Amino acid sequence: MNGQMMQMPLLISSLIVHAERHHGEQEIVSRRVEGDLHRTTYRELAARSRRLANALAALGVQAGERVATLAWNGYRHMELYFGVSGSGAVLHTLNPRLHPEQLVYIANHAEDAVLFFDLTFLPLVAAVAGHAKSVRHWVAMTDRAHLPADAAKIPNLLVYEEIVEAASERYVWPSFDENTACGLCYTSGTTGNPKGVLYSHRSNVLHAYAAALPDALDCSARDVILPVVPMFHVNAWGLPYVAAMTGSKLVFPGPALDGKSLHDLFESEKVTVSAGVPTVWQGLLAYVEANKLGFTTMRRTVIGGSACPPAMARVFGEKYDVHVLHAWGMTETSPLGTTCAFKSQHASLDKEGRYALMTKQGRAIYGVDMKVVDADGHELPFGSEQSGELLVRGPWVLQRYFKEEAANPLVTDAAGHQWFPTGDVATIDADGYMHITDRSKDVIKSGGEWIGSIDLENIAMAHPAVAMAACIAAAHPKWDERPLLVVVKKPGAEVTREELLAFYEGKVAKFWLPDDVVFVDAIPLGATGKMQKNKLREQFRDYKLPTA
Numbered sequence: 001m002n003g004q005m006m007q008m009p010l011l012i013s014s015l016i017v018h019a020e021r022h023h024g025e026q027e028i029v030s031r032r033v034e035g036d037l038h039r040t041t042y043r044e045l046a047a048r049s050r051r052l053a054n055a056l057a058a059l060g061v062q063a064g065e066r067v068a069t070l071a072w073n074g075y076r077h078m079e080l081y082f083g084v085s086g087s088g089a090v091l092h093t094l095n096p097r098l099h100p101e102q103l104v105y106i107a108n109h110a111e112d113a114v115l116f117f118d119l120t121f122l123p124l125v126a127a128v129a130g131h132a133k134s135v136r137h138w139v140a141m142t143d144r145a146h147l148p149a150d151a152a153k154i155p156n157l158l159v160y161e162e163i164v165e166a167a168s169e170r171y172v173w174p175s176f177d178e179n180t181a182c183g184l185c186y187t188s189g190t191t192g193n194p195k196g197v198l199y200s201h202r203s204n205v206l207h208a209y210a211a212a213l214p215d216a217l218d219c220s221a222r223d224v225i226l227p228v229v230p231m232f233h234v235n236a237w238g239l240p241y242v243a244a245m246t247g248s249k250l251v252f253p254g255p256a257l258d259g260k261s262l263h264d265l266f267e268s269e270k271v272t273v274s275a276g277v278p279t280v281w282q283g284l285l286a287y288v289e290a291n292k293l294g295f296t297t298m299r300r301t302v303i304g305g306s307a308c309p310p311a312m313a314r315v316f317g318e319k320y321d322v323h324v325l326h327a328w329g330m331t332e333t334s335p336l337g338t339t340c341a342f343k344s345q346h347a348s349l350d351k352e353g354r355y356a357l358m359t360k361q362g363r364a365i366y367g368v369d370m371k372v373v374d375a376d377g378h379e380l381p382f383g384s385e386q387s388g389e390l391l392v393r394g395p396w397v398l399q400r401y402f403k404e405e406a407a408n409p410l411v412t413d414a415a416g417h418q419w420f421p422t423g424d425v426a427t428i429d430a431d432g433y434m435h436i437t438d439r440s441k442d443v444i445k446s447g448g449e450w451i452g453s454i455d456l457e458n459i460a461m462a463h464p465a466v467a468m469a470a471c472i473a474a475a476h477p478k479w480d481e482r483p484l485l486v487v488v489k490k491p492g493a494e495v496t497r498e499e500l501l502a503f504y505e506g507k508v509a510k511f512w513l514p515d516d517v518v519f520v521d522a523i524p525l526g527a528t529g530k531m532q533k534n535k536l537r538e539q540f541r542d543y544k545l546p547t548a
């Protein structure tokens, strides 16, 4: 027997319709590429999203076609989130930090029909325009007055404000199956070609519901959210959708991601919640510390994308009274999978106990199930000390990659359930808190035993002279691999190899101690701000560890 409730598909457009009707006056503030601070409301943004939907129709964009963006976090990008997906087309967010060749590959693979770009990326667009064969129109996200003269070299160039203004505000969002594709994001593909993850209206709306929960991102109509995490990377962890759902004020930093610009915006707009990867917070904390500033309104920041160094959570918590929520996710999981929110039994933990728990990536949010399996695919029980590969499943977890219909990335267990193998190596404790020790490709295997490079990096990061640390496997004649610590010192700070090695004493098992330390000026970062350990391994491939 069917239930007898209304059949209403979960569509992206319903989020902006809700925000317009029930939070119409709520503000959206954006630092723009044009250099100013722009203010709008959900009401205006909804109207302009409808104009945009009409404009796309006028450009001949069909349902299911991909419309790409190369853009910072800002209100125009948010209009595209709703205008493109709401009209039934697919929003394809491109990562502007990728190499032009990779962008060309991705745009061609996705067969993008129109590409919208912020002026910052004009040189990038000029480099790819001749090679991205499917793109019929290039749209500069600005007005005519701000269009630089050299934009003329882009073929079929349109100006965003002109096409939006020329279109009617009257548009009825179409209704269709909630499983229709709404967005596309490629994984950075450290090995092989990038792969496309095709989100559906249903998966993104369900993800937004879950992401808004108190033990997840905890967003409400009283919050002011500043997503530092880019809208070109897994939908800024879903925050634009969450904010429309909850009626939160949004503050977009645009291209200005340096410590001062961010801090100014946090203070002037009274930001309460933020989210980003550890490398961004490093810049912000360095600025705040150097200028003896603080945070007046910010109460929480979500840190994920790579492991949050415990030293960072401690500085935020103890010095600035900002609670860090450690979170884990992937492009393939929309991205939110786990958050490290405490349970009531943790109220009795002392400070050290709380910070120790925060090192973990946390427990599954409803909608995501997870388990850790051994090399034979058998589940390791919660509480097992042994680590294994993390598998996940749920309605916002990838089924298969875009245009790879023949390949099945999932594994099936004895119960017939399908799971997505994350490539992360983890443990799950008795309370259900997952802890990542490594990505499987970064694991250091010494004499057959795994050494957790993330733990070793976290310890180094707690040293006051260390700005960034990566621990990689270096070849060893006896043990196959041994840990080599690669360190970037803080400007003006001094520390020796011996001091750093001594810093590990008593903190890890003896056989985990790095065999050597090398100091470098910089560690290569990927397009999403993560350390590229594969590049470091390449760089130190012939490194001779001391054998004594």
Ligand code: ADP
Pocket (backbone or CB within 6 Å): 187, 188, 189, 190, 303, 304, 305, 306, 307, 308, 326, 327, 328, 329, 330, 331, 332, 361, 422, 423, 424, 436, 438, 439, 528, 530
């Ligand atoms: P890519 O895989 O292209 O680098 P993703 O953003 O999809 O981009 O990366 C997902 C991966 O990032 C995860 O599989 C995991 O290895 C890592 N990651 C994400 N969050 C965390 C975290 N809190 N701690 C440790 N690693 C994390």
